Structure formats: structure tokens, C-alpha cells
Amino acid sequence: MSNPFAWIAEPLNPNQPAKKFFNLNKLGDARYGRLPFSIRVLLEAAVRNCDEFLVKKEDVENILDWNVMQSKNVEVPFNPARVILQDLTGVPAVVDFAAMRDAVKKLGGDPEKINPICPADLVIDHSIQVDFNRRSDSLQKNQELEFERNKERFEFLKWGSQAFHNMKIIPPGSGIVHQVNLEYLARVVFDQNGYYYPDSLVGTDSHTTMIDGLGVLGWGVGGIEAEAVMLGQPISMVLPKVIGYKLMGNPHPLVTSTDIVLTVTKHLRQVGVVGKFVEFFGPGVAQLSIADRATIANMCPEYGATAAFFPVDEVSIRYLIQTGRDEEKIKHIKNYLVAVGMFRDFNNSAQDPDFTQVVELDLHTVVPCCSGPKRPQDKVAVSEMKKDFETCLGAKQGFKGFNVAPERHGDRVKFVHNGSDFELTHGSVVIAAITSCTNTSNPSVMLGAGLLAKKAVDAGLTVKPYIKTSLSPGSGVVTYYLRESGVMPYLAQLGFEVVGYGCMTCIGNSGPLPEAVAEAITQGDLIAVGVLSGNRNFEGRIHPNTRANYLASPPLVIAYAIAGTIRIDFEIEPLGVNAEGKEIFLKDLWPTRDEIQAVEQQYVIPGMFKEVYQKIETVNESWNALDAPSDTLYTWNPKSTYIKSPPFFENLTLELQPPKSIVDAYVLLNLGDSVTTDHISPAGNIARNSPAARYLTSRSLTPREFNSYGSRRGNDAVMVRGTFANIRLSNKFINKQAPQTIHFPSGETLDVFDAAERYKQAGHPLIVLTGKEYGSGSSRDWAAKGPFLLVSDSVINGSGEVRTTLHCSLLLDACEYPVPKLPLEGEELECYYQSLRDQMKGEFRLLPMLLDTGKTFHAIMRFDTDVELTYFRNGGILNYMIRKMAS
Template sequence: LFLFSFSGVPAVVDFAAMRDAVKNLGGDPEKINPICPADLVIDHSIQVDFNRRPDSLQKNQDLEFERNKERFEFLKWGSQAFKNMRIIPPGSGIIHQVNLEYLARVVMDQDGYYYPDSVVGTDSHTTMIDGLGVLGWGVGGIEAEAVMLGQPISMVLPEVVGYKLLGNPQPLVTSTDIVLTITKHLRQVGVVGKFVEFFGPGVAQLSIADRATIANMCPEYGATAAYFPVDDISIGYLIQTGRDKETVMRTKKYLEAVGMLRDFKNSSQDPDFTQVVELDLHTVVPCCSGPKRPQDKVAVSDMKEDFETCLGAKQGFKGFQIAPDRHNSTVQFNFEGCNFELGHGAVVIAAITSCTNTSNPSVMLGAGLLAKKAVEAGLTVKPYIKTSLSPGSGVVTYYLRESGVMSYLSQLGFDVVGYGCMTCIGNSGPLPESVVEAITQGDLVAVGVLSGNRNFEGRVHPNTRANYLASPPLVIAYAIAGTIRIDFEKEPLGISASGKKIFLKDIWPTRNEIQAVERQFVIPGMFKEVYQKIETVNKSWNALDAPSDKLYTWNPKSTYIKSPPFFDGLTLALQTPKTIEDAYVLLSFGDSVTTDHISPAGNIARNSPAARYLTSRGLTPREFNSYGSRRGNDAVMARGTFANIRLVNKFIDKQGPQTVHFPSGETLDVFDAAERYKQAGHPLIVLAGKEYGAGSSRDWAAKGPFLLGVKAVLAESYERIHRSNLVGMGVIPLQYLPGEDAGTLGLTGRERYTIIIPEKLKPQMNVQIKLDTGKTFHAIMRFDTDVELTYFHNGGILNYMIRKMAS
């Protein structure tokens, strides 16, 4: 099992609190200990505070330790207090890329018995390893904690959709273009809760890095897993990345013996699937996705026109509702003594980031070769654009440097700023003040372009309302252009010193160029050199001192680590679930509300409830850090629930983290309204549309609403991991009956709801909901298995584990 730092800290906090709870119930606290081995990779805490300077990496790492020293000491305590928990220190890379390049075995050898490797992780992009033929998927942090304690995972047997790949990609197409095309296609097909398995002769045309890119974005198209069976290319990758050759050969023999080594060109090996869909790789064209969702693919040739259409379109996934007479408005500003101009569509962030793409040598070397040609042609990037390069492992820097392209990337501003998720998860750091002022003054739709996997509203940066996912070479191209409003086929990127117009096609490297460099410089030796010292290379981590007690001594002054209230008053006896009576609706949402909307990870706004709390504890805004870094403190995280500045609540006529407190009629911050309801003893529910809880496997997106007093969510559909997290916290996931929704039932959200909980429950049963208006309707209670009902009767999965261990 894998954890990453944002989910690892709350997991260790929960374990520490569970030990206290077991002791209070008369049990042995040391029974709270991982049985299933867990690797925790610290990859989510580093931010892009410094960029465009040679010492950016060291400066960002130093600041990471300064901000997070207390969290890191706590994690180090956890690695000593709990058995079977290994910490991969900060600066080592991104968990999924480290797994792909180093940790994954494909076949396990336990005392001479062989069986297929498998993994679950607390990050939804755990599916990246499916590209190597290891079946893995993301689970909620709460469920993962139970798994670590020996609890099996239960799930409804999924349908398996076969995705047949045919043909060859065109010469200018990258793996990024392929995965964005697949993401849009499978969102249209509908694969939530299903496994996808790739097959067909087109798979043989894809490298393991290409397959890993496609598997990585599995959560964006909604599937549980995105599996590529092992073939000879997979075996070759294990050797290329420095795995022991003898072990790799045994792996191959085992897979041959059990019939699991595939030849994708042999159709007789194709399995039977629930459903088959196809993609001809030759039809894929260079593309981006945005401006607000990963599935909204746009061909590069259409980007200018599409963005200009979005400017005037109604507020929504593809609209900003800017008045037509303001589409070409600009704002002048000064940066470092020079005057510049910003308009709608101006690029202010350009980030080569995320394991989705930095794990792929072909797109990374392609970006490097494009940078080389751009510099040689005299092209530059405007100095105010926040450029950055954050590879998923040290191997990337190694081959970029050895191949001679690193210096050209640096000349365009793409210096290495850290080894972690960074801009992809919203750790993009601050923009220059003059840029922010210009954006605010002109109410501009500024743009972030990143090689990441998510671009939900408010995720990348508070001041970039439009964010586009793109391949690393396209990130550089848009950085040079300085705007998204460019037609690369008709408009030049710039003018050379000799006055010649330079078009993108003039500097775009060919596939043959990229492959030649990859063959020469991406070699086994560099993987071995980087990974043999991964656990010891960070001197700051090695110097950390941590307590050795088995029970954690909580510091009441800490604003990072706090004993959570989840187990307060817990007894061995079960409490019978009660009907939820006269609940108010805290929030009413439309479709595609993500876990970033529910529990943001990035910047803590200075006027937010969380900021007011931290200020009351003596902290200055500079010390706030991010929501993600404070997931070990429930007081901050409860206040950060539904705190996304781009939240769209139907009760409010503008975007923002506010709602109506119906008893008083006041408009309040969501946390403040919830507190008022709680003090008056009123239960709460949330109304939502389709795909509620899409995005990251964020346990606080369930823990936070629980602490606000939310007893149930009523939605049209759920993303898999978030539904599981709600179950884990004892929050009831209700789903409208087929063909029904808030509109068809005439629900406004201003009613009060009584949800009848019968004495005898069964999976996916219908329950009755009565309104104070006299209306009655039914909804499906989405406890999908008997095991999930057991968790519900216990008030959640962690309560169940505590009772189990204590008794």
C-alpha cells in the first residue's frame, strides 16, 4: 500500500488517536499497527516559491523543511512507532513515478511462491502502475487505514470495458495527446466504477511510459483501473530501468507459465469484455484540455477560437461570461522595471509538472529539444511568466543534463524547482504582485498551462481562471507565445534576430530525433545510481530528531498536528442508526463538484475562517502554508471545508465559499453557517448533481463535512473513491432514483428533509425522504455491500477497527 504526504499525515494522526482510543477502551494500543506493508512518499509539500534562478531547487527544499519541520518530525515518529511503515523522504520524487521506475516488481516472490504484484494507494493516480501490468487503484485515505490494519477491501465486482487500440500515432502526436483524447472518449462512454483493459495491435506501438501516462489519468475518465497486460515491451522496460536481470527473467517465465504474457498483435489472446470501444491512434491530433476540466479536449488548431468562445459563454465549464466589449481589454503593468501588458488569455503560469508526463522520456526530451531549437532561433519567454520544471524523479534531471538540453530549458526559465507534485496539485506558489494586481484590476481571465492531470477551478492557482493541460513541449510553446490566443499554424511564435518569422513547426522536434536521443541517454545505469540512495540522500531528513514513545504526546500549541475528535466518547457498544430528522440543506450544487471544491489543498485565503483561526493562534499570513500541509489539524481542515473560492452554490448568485443560513436568512461563510446549525442542534445534508466527489482521493472531503455536521449527501451520481470515503466516515451517500433529480422532483434546497432509516438495512436499498412541505420521495442508500453496512452501524470504518482491536 502507498501513501503520500498529504494523506500520510492524517493517516498517522488517526493511528495515533486510535491507539489512545483503544487504550481508553481497555485494549492494547500497540494492536493499532500496520499489518499490510506501507510506503509513504513525501511528495506533496514542496511549493514553487522560487523559480527562474539556478538555486531554485535548494531554496524551495529549504523552505519546505522550514514550513513542514513539525509534520516531518511527526512522520518520522510514525515510522519508528509503527512497524511495516517505510518513509521515502522529501526530494525523492513523486510516488507513482518512483513506483514505476523502482518499487514495482510486476511479480512477487514470497519464499519461492510467485504471484502477480498488486497495489492500492491513497492517491487516485495510483493507477499509473497499471501501465506496467501491475493491477492497482486508488482508495480513500480512510479505507487505506483499515487496509493497513488488515481489513480486506470489499467492492461490487466491476464490469471490464475493453479499449481496443488500432493503428499508429501520427509523427507530431505525443502520449499526452493520446490520453486527453481517451479521457474525453471514456467520459462519454461512462466507465465510473468499471475496470478498463487496453488491448489490440495499437498497444504494441506504445512504450511503457506512454501506457503509464494513459493509466495515470484513469481517475479523470472515471474508471477504477486502466490495465495494460504485461508484454515483451514491459519486460524490456524492467531491464531498462535497472531491475535485476535474473529476477526479470524469472518474472517473464512465471507470466508465460500462467498465460499472462500477452502478444497484442495476436487477436486469439483477446479476452471477452463486458463492452468494447475502439480508438484508431492515427486519428489523434495534438490537443490540450480545458479550461476547467480534464475531459474537455480541444485540438491545438482550435484553441484560439475555443478560448474566445469561452470568454463570452455563460458561466460554466466552458464559459466565463465576459461582456463582448471587454474581450480585448488590456491592463498595463510594470515588472522589474519594464512595462508589459496583460489581456484575457495571457499565460502567467507555465509548468512542466506531474508524474503524468515527467515519467515519459519521449515528451521530456521532446520539450528539451524544442527548447534548444527555440533558444537557437532567438526566442524567449516573458520574464513575468511563472515557469517551472518539477520532475517526478531525479532520473529525469539526469538524462536531460546528459543529453545536453537542460541548459536550454533553463534559458527559457524552466529550471528544476523541486521533485514533487508542485503546480499539478496547486503548490504553484505566489505570482508576482504586479501580475496579480493587473489580473484583479482588469478582471482578466489569466491562464495556466501545465503538463498535469487536473485543471479544476481554483486548483492550480487562485488567479488563473483558465487552466489547460498540455504536453511538455506545448507548455513551452505557449510560454513563448505568452498567450493562449494564438493559432500556431498561422501565427509565428516570434521573430528571429534576422527578422525571420519563427513558427511552432520550425522548432518542433521529429519523433526520430527524440527516439535517437532517448536510446542514447536513457540507460539502466542512471536509474540504479539515482535509486540506490533514495532513502538516505536527504541530509535534512536524516538530521530530524523524533520521539520514540509508542503513544504520541500531543502538543496543544501545535497548528499542524492535533488529536482529532472522531473517537471522542466512543464506547464498545454499538449505537443504532437513527432517522435524520428535519435536516437543513447546507449547500446545493450542480454537476462535477470535485474534492478540490469540497476540501481544497492549496492557498489559504486571508479572509477565510481557516485564516482567522490561524491568526488567532498567533500566525502571520506568511506562515499559513497550505490546506494540504495542515491535514493533521482538524480545526483548520473543518474551516477549510467548502472553502474553494470558485465554489458554485445555488443558494448564492456568485462564486465563493458562502451559503445561506436559512433560520436567520444571513449569507455566511460555509463553516460559520454550519457552526450556527450545529449549536442549534440541526442536522445538515448536501444536495448535488452528477459526478459528486470527482478528482483526488481526498479523505478530508469526507472528514470535513462530517465535522460540519453533514449527515447525508443526496446526489445524482458519485465518483467511486469519494463515495467510499463518505461510507468510511459514516456519512450516508444517497442517490436519486433513475430518471429523477432535484429538478424533476421540484427540490429547491430550502426545504427541511427527514430521511427514514429502517431498523433492518440491506445494500443499495431504497429509503424514504419526507420534506416539511409534505412531499415524499425515495432515494437509493449507496451502501453497496454488507461490509459497508457494518461500517455504518459502527459510525464509520475507523470506529469499527477500534472496536475490533479493543475487544
């Protein structure tokens, strides 16, 4: 059907009549001028894609009437302009596409219909690990190991780039997905098929929101949702509430963008923004560079919002010029955004739209800070770090506690490293990593770290040789300006050699610690520390031996590396003592904002962006040399431990199957609050005593060849064994942190996978019981697929919500709502009976639950939209798409 809003499409430039845009101002509706700028993007997409089928005029009216409809849980469709993937989530997406082609062919359809319709970019950036550091050839050695370990995965991805149309793959060694997106892939305004329209996207990484800092609306979704978008399906979403975050004032000269983002993260966690958009406004925004805004937007998942939007303004345009974008395109970008009413002047309060709620922050009140020791929202002022850590040592086990007895707070363990004597204690820094796109995309903090390193070296300070230091830039541009500005040699002298381009330590690819260090930590049961400039510090994520991990700005990462401990008060204690016996304080080394800006203006120039990105798709010779098949259907290798055809579609039929009741089910796990995707599906180290390790060993692999869970997401046999395999998992059935549970019929304590298998062999369905905020963290598809394969039945959270077998759709994971606590404790959790109604109508579905003790209660199954219910009845989004394509 033709678009009913075609009448508002007009040329942007009268001299180019073929280039049109949908002029929303011609709707003649005063409500448009009051909409938040982020909602205007949703409205434009609905108007442009309105076909009275997938997108209806009613949807347009609902978005236009946002001020009223935001509180009514109304469903609206959204067609993003593109999709972005990284390789840890991209590999399983391509695996699913390959398996879907097989399924469509099996059902009698054309497999080539399974093909991206919406443009997709995949950046390979999560495979490289810090195996080598503190040596000039670290980058080369780590990249060689990356290809050695991941050759199968890379060949498969190269097949995908040839077999599927409309998919671009950026080779390894190019940079972190979000920084490459910011500096190179972002269009800001699309010019396609004769129309100009806003750039927008969804990505298979929760930190996709980083691009919001450039005025491109985007957020992270599960891999399955991203696949549906790639296949041309709109995202069905509840019209979001929008929190207006007003920034005022100027930051203190010693404050970094990292300090601002950690302050914003804690503040918005307190406000409560889960499932909402946050839109920044106010004169303070004009004081922030695009890199600063991107740093704030990157941490959006840590404060729980869906998106963290900074509308395009003059600073955005200057950034496009600085990063070497085409001048003619930049001119069209500004002209379009001005014409459609999406160009922002943050100093003009008359442009301020309506918001659901407004909260404020005076940037001048921000102080230098870190965040930890276990969660990114737990901000700690740098001046309080020593006291806070020592309080955490003795506090009861929890997000801010390690339960170390007072008499053990001074424990020390001696060890020998490279022939020299050292000692560790609680709070000793053993990992110091400048890593992740949160900060490495920001020249101010990267150059600040370089200038601090120079001053530290000049003052005679060093970093202890056993500390695992690393620098993993977000793109080649960072290396370029660090080298050209002359600070790279000083970073290297302190141990911060470039070790690779990718998400390394932040994702858990920190590599091994020196053996003597790991042994000393284990021997003394020490609370060792990792300090990183990343965005995530959940338990067990960074390294198995670092139980405390703090997020910090790149300059502070270097400062704590030099100090060697987190138990230091920089105000009154020296950072170190040089060879002449002089005490050197941090304040003696910290570069001023003027110093940093002078270097940035001189060395961060358009030419370097053009030079780096014009060869980004061909610069990696190892990638160029890969030989990959070009067949329509992928030929699965039964011997592969990386790529395996998943079992999701094995018994799929064209006819819908009715839902089944769950009877005589046991509880596999009883979990508390804040069980993150890292607890559910870890991405890092594969422990040598784990079910996944036993599986890989049975396939004749040695521990050296295990690689990581993240790298093996294309193999469901590994990933199901890695489900709930985090060593810091807290299961109430046992009295310790471990990836284990009780098998109730026998009373044995087993690994979670082994217990699940034993239950299944006996024919017992399984349930997982969780607390609040289950599934927070990265939007990781295996955090849904894993429980689906492991449990096969339901996940019930502490508020009484049931996540069904269709938990694998990822659509039900984000729901938060007040319903009664489950009246369950202790061993009466052992067994449930659940009756699942065949007919489901209305928003809430009450499911009667009967315990073996005779007690009954009702849990709630909730679907926010009709589309979710459709996916549920089909067995998930992908099953729905297969049936659609096959018929």
C-alpha cells in the first residue's frame, strides 16, 4: 500500500528534486515542536515507513501524541536505519542466519530469502586477548595468537560477508566497534533511495548507545532482535518515557569526562531510568565535546536507560569536520536537520521540549572519582577510595563487601617475579588497563594519560614489573595522535604498550597473570585489584584473580599502577619516591585542561582519520589471505568446536504448536538480585574444571586452546555448558560463590550443567528462580539462549514474573513491574507444578503454581505487545521469521 504521508515529502534542495525528505513540519501539528528530539526520530521513521500494515497511521498519531500516550504503555514500531554487530554477538547471529537458511530450505522455501534487508555492519573487535604485554612486539604477538585461535570463526565470518548481501565486515585489528561507529560508520543523516532521513540503529552490544553522543539514536538489543531487524521487521517497543537531564555550569579543570560519566551513572541509577530514554539538554551540554558526550552515552546501560541522546548541534558538525567526513555530506546533514526541526542549540532554552521528568546536574559539583569494587554504579570519590576499600574489606559479602576478618586486613604474601622479591596484600593492583571504547575514543583523557605518563617518567617513577599493564586503543587514530604528540614512548616506559585494537580487559580478555602473582593471590586468599578505564566491573568479569575491580579514567589507571595499591590517599600520600628520595605526589603530575587542549588541537586532525579509515577494510593482510567458501548454504564441519548448527529449528514445522504445561518441575537455581548477563553467560575465561572445559578436552583440545566463552558463541554445546558458569555466581542452595547447585533427588552438589542434565535424563522440567534486575548488563543473546537450552522451561523472578521458554526472544527480559514477592523460602523451593493456559488474552496472564508442600501462589506472565505474544506462540522471533519466509 502507498504511504499515506507521501504528500509531506518534498525536495531538500529545489535544485535536486530527486532528493526528498519527509518534512514533519508540514503535518501542521503544534505537538511536534514539543516532542523530545529523540521521539522526533521515532516519529520520522514511522511517517516514512507507514504502509498501514507493519506501520499504521495510528502508530504515527500515538508517537505524535507522546505527551499523553507515554504513560499508557502503548506499543509503537520502529524501523532503525541500520544494524551494528561485534564479533562475539555477530558470530551467533550469522550462525542463526545460516541455520535459518537450512530450515527454510527444509520447509520448502527459498533459502536466499534469508538475507539482511536492513544494512548491517559487523566489526571484529572482541577476539583479541592480552597474552603479551610490556614488550614492543605485544601488538604483533597478540594479533598472531588472535588469528591462530579464531581462524575458524574468521573464515566463517568471511563466508557470511560473501554469502549475505548488505552486510559489511570490518576486519580484526581495526578498533572497537563503538569507536569505529563514531569515527567512521555513523552517517548522522542517511542519503538513500532518494530520501534524506536520520541515521538510527540497533546493535548487538548494549554500549551501542555510545553513538547517541553524536546525535544518532541507537541502543543495544539481543542478537535475535537484531536479526529480525536485519530481515526487515520493525522493532516493537513501548513508547518510552523521556527523562530530560539538564547539564549546567563548567567542570572543574581537574575533572575528566570519566568523572562526569560515573557521577551521571550513580545519579541516574538513583533517579530510576530503566526502560526510558534520557535526553541531555541545557547550557552545560555545549561545554562538552562529542567525545565527552559519547563517554556519557556509552555508559547508558550502567544507569539502566534504553538510550542516552544528545541531539545534533554545532559541536557535532565540528566533530564531523574533525574526523574527516565529506564536506558536501556535512552540508546536507545540517541543512536536513535544520529543515526537519532536529538541529539543537543548547544555549537556547526556547528549544527545550517537554519531558516526562527533568533532573539536573551542575558540572562544577563533579569531583574526580572511580567506581567499584563490583558494580559500575557504585561511585567513589578518589579522595575516599582508600577508606572505602578498607570498609569493603570487612563488610559482609555483597556488592560493597568481601567479609575479610579484621585480623586479616594486613595480610601479606611474598613472592618472586623475574628473580626479584615482591609482596602482595589486600588492595594490591595486579591489572591496570587502559581499555574499552568508553574512554579510548576521547582524546582529552587519552592525551591526559600520556602527559601524566611523561611527567611521571621525567620524575623518575616506575610501575612494578608484575602488574599487568596494557593499552588497547579504540582505533588506529588513537595510536596515531599518541605517537605524533610524543607521549607514546613514556606510556611504553611505564608498561602501557599497545597490546591490540579491541575490547580486551573490559570484556574479560585480560589474559593470564604472571604465575607467581596468581599463586600469591590464591595462597593468601587476597582481595587483589584490577583498575581499568572500561565500563563494566561485574564480579568474575575482568579476571578470576581480581575480586575487586574499579573503573577509572585513563590518567587514574596510570596513577594507581604507579602506586601499586588502591589503598592510597593521593591528597596526603605520595604516588612514589624517585631515585633521589624525593616524594612525588599526584598533584605534581596531573596535566591541566589547558595543557591537554593545546596538544589535542595540534595533533588530533582530520588528516589522520582519513588516513586510518580509507584503508580499514583492506589493511589486515591475515584477513585478506583467509580462504572462505562462497556457497549459499554453509557446510557445517562436525569436528568444529567453534561453529555448530544450533538445535533451535530441528523440529520446526509450518504449523504452530500449542503451549505445554510444566508439571513436576524442580528448581535448578535460587538466585538473588542483580544477576547480570555475566553471571548467566560469562564471556571470558573458561575454567579448567568446568563442564565446558571437559567438553573441549573430550574434543582433544588442551587448556591453551580453550580460548574464551565469548569466542565460542557460535557453538551451542560450549555455550550451554557455560550457562551460569560464572565463578562468582551466588546460588542460595549452597553457602558459597560457585557455578554449582544441589541436585535435590540425590542431595549432591554438582556443576549447574551436570545437575540440569541429570534432571533431564529423569524427565523432570526445570525452573530458575531469580531476584530483581535479572539479566541486567550486556544485551547478550546467549544470556537468553543458554537458559532456554539448559532449563527449557521457565525463569521466575522475585517479583513474581515468569519468563517462559520464549525467554530466548529477549523481549521479556526488560520488564520491571511491581507484583508481590514469591512466598517461598528454603527447601520448599524444591518442586513446583505449573499449569500453562492455552488461551492467552490480555496483558497479564496469571499462572497457578503448586508446591509439593501443598502451598499455592500465582505468578504473572506478561507480554507488552501483540507482537511479543505472536513471537511467543511461534516459539520465538526466528521461528516466526522462518515460517514467514518459508510460506
